[in-house]
Amino acid sequence: MTESYQDAVNWLYGRVNFERLGAGQYTRSDFKLERMARLLDALGNPQNQIPVVHIAGTKGKGTTASLISEILIQAGYRTGLYTSPHRIRIEERFVVNRELISEENFVRLVNVLVDYVEALSGPEQALTPTFFELVTAMAWLHFLEQQVDIAVLEVGLGGRLDSTNLCQPLVTAITSISLDHTRLLGETVELITREKAGIIKPNIPVVTSVKDPACLDVSRERAQEHGCNLIRLGNDFDFELRRSWKPENRKQQLQITLPAHANDHILDVEFSKPGLVYGENIALAAAAATELSRQGWNITSAQIAKASEEVSLPLRFEIIHEQPLVIVDAAHNPASIRQLINTVNSSFPAKRVYWLLSISRDKDIEGIVREFQGVETILVSQYLGNVRASSAEELSCLFEAQGIQTLAVTNSPEESLAAVQRWAGPDDVIVGTGSLFYASELRERILAKGMSSNHSASGRIDELASHSTSGQI
Numbered sequence: 001m002t003e004s005y006q007d008a009v010n011w012l013y014g015r016v017n018f019e020r021l022g023a024g025q026y027t028r029s030d031f032k033l034e035r036m037a038r039l040l041d042a043l044g045n046p047q048n049q050i051p052v053v054h055i056a057g058t059k060g061k062g063t064t065a066s067l068i069s070e071i072l073i074q075a076g077y078r079t080g081l082y083t084s085p086h087r088i089r090i091e092e093r094f095v096v097n098r099e100l101i102s103e104e105n106f107v108r109l110v111n112v113l114v115d116y117v118e119a120l121s122g123p124e125q126a127l128t129p130t131f132f133e134l135v136t137a138m139a140w141l142h143f144l145e146q147q148v149d150i151a152v153l154e155v156g157l158g159g160r161l162d163s164t165n166l167c168q169p170l171v172t173a174i175t176s177i178s179l180d181h182t183r184l185l186g187e188t189v190e191l192i193t194r195e196k197a198g199i200i201k202p203n204i205p206v207v208t209s210v211k212d213p214a215c216l217d218v219s220r221e222r223a224q225e226h227g228c229n230l231i232r233l234g235n236d237f238d239f240e241l242r243r244s245w246k247p248e249n250r251k252q253q254l255q256i257t258l259p260a261h262a263n264d265h266i267l268d269v270e271f272s273k274p275g276l277v278y279g280e281n282i283a284l285a286a287a288a289a290t291e292l293s294r295q296g297w298n299i300t301s302a303q304i305a306k307a308s309e310e311v312s313l314p315l316r317f318e319i320i321h322e323q324p325l326v327i328v329d330a331a332h333n334p335a336s337i338r339q340l341i342n343t344v345n346s347s348f349p350a351k352r353v354y355w356l357l358s359i360s361r362d363k364d365i366e367g368i369v370r371e372f373q374g375v376e377t378i379l380v381s382q383y384l385g386n387v388r389a390s391s392a393e394e395l396s397c398l399f400e401a402q403g404i405q406t407l408a409v410t411n412s413p414e415e416s417l418a419a420v421q422r423w424a425g426p427d428d429v430i431v432g433t434g435s436l437f438y439a440s441e442l443r444e445r446i447l448a449k450g451m452s453s454n455h456s457a458s459g460r461i462d463e464l465a466s467h468s469t470s471g472q473i
Helices: 005-013 033-042 061-074 103-120 131-145 189-199 213-225 276-294 301-310 334-347 365-370 392-401 413-420 436-449
Strands: 052-056 079-082 150-154 169-174 206-208 230-232 238-243 252-257 266-271 318-321 325-328 353-357 378-380 429-433
Touching: 005 103, 005 131, 033 103, 033 131, 052 061, 052 189, 061 079, 061 150, 061 169, 061 276, 061 301, 079 131, 103 131, 131 150, 169 189, 169 276, 189 213, 206 213, 206 276, 213 230, 238 276, 252 276, 266 276, 266 301, 276 301, 318 436, 325 436, 334 365, 334 429, 353 413, 353 436, 365 392, 378 392, 378 413, 413 429, 413 436, 429 436
Parallel strands: 052 150, 052 169, 079 150, 169 206, 206 230, 325 429, 353 378, 353 429
Antiparallel strands: 238 252, 252 266, 318 325
16 A cells, blocks of 8 residues: 555656657557456456547647637536546546546555556466556546546547557547558558557447548448447537737637538637647637537536637647747657747747757657758757656757757757857747657756846857767756
8 A cells, every 4th residue: 555645656667667668668568458458357447437528649739639628617517537548647647527536635646556457466476467557547537436427538549559449439439640650550641540540439420630541441431330420620520710819819719610410500609729730729629529419418508619719738839938938849750840930930030939859769759850951050968857758969960960060069958048048038939849848847947947047148049050979968
């Protein structure tokens, strides 16, 4: 039994944890739904007692999950939200009506699991539950105890073999798909889609923002196999940008076209983040809510609009400091980095932008680096809280190999902030990205300590022609 909050956290992190293992330390064969099914059965199968919206995809699934959760809360439903990974505190994974699980309940539920793990463990170590399986089971227990009306679940990895895939969904949602986790999910978008479409259940409606024809073909095939209605962005629902996000008002206006059976077919919303990708996420969340409404859930278009305006999305184009403007974003694959660069450039066309970058070892590092061709103001670094971080020196070498100069090479978020402040003035923009872990560590550091203004005119970018990776910090 664990006696304190820290004991409980340490016990969980003592389990096999694929989120903290290097990419070469596990394979697809390590993912077994049999372990999760065995654990849930021992706990009385709480997942069968809670209706669910289940969400998979490469990009935007966390945002879409948060939006759907906020819509349901606005509609008056007690709503559980399960997302991963967490930013700072593990309790972020277990949220009911925007409230994190208390430390007291966290410890108590861990102790429930301790007893079951001891009972389930034995000579077949392959069936001992992993970290992610245990925290997923904790979410079910917490949601059941909190008497939620419905839960919104974000898939951890893939879909078909993910620990969340033993749920009983009312609606499934699949966000856009691109190459990520290729070693585990497949080398092509078709193979990756097949894994993610593994969350589709017989006769359960599927809403999707997938647009790539190859991905769409796989999704359509899977839906047809299971007798599901496939509700598609651009066909059954859509969005249109009405007013772009501007630095002075920080709102974009979108018009959402809902499926034909919705009470209000056209919906105008405002959203605090820039970029068309958020239009996709909002439209997808609204379409999922419309499907719930079709099944008898009392959700109005006004509640969807209000949720879009009020939802909290940390680490999604999150502005955490003014003068200089500092943005943190958890983009971590080539497609999302490309979107972020384009969004920043279009939002701040006259601004000088400094990029702080760290990348996990198990990501497509070379693909991410290629997206920065033509960018001259890059500082590479590494995060500290997870062993998956690539070293700053490794990143620097990859940039150099592709002919891209970097301003500085630093070994921590603290150092990268100190370095960028040698150059960034109050009218400039700083973007921290490349990894959720790095963006999160930057966020916590800045929110805790702020930004000092130790830049000087002599350190400005127009005098940095001689700087390259040889000028390391």
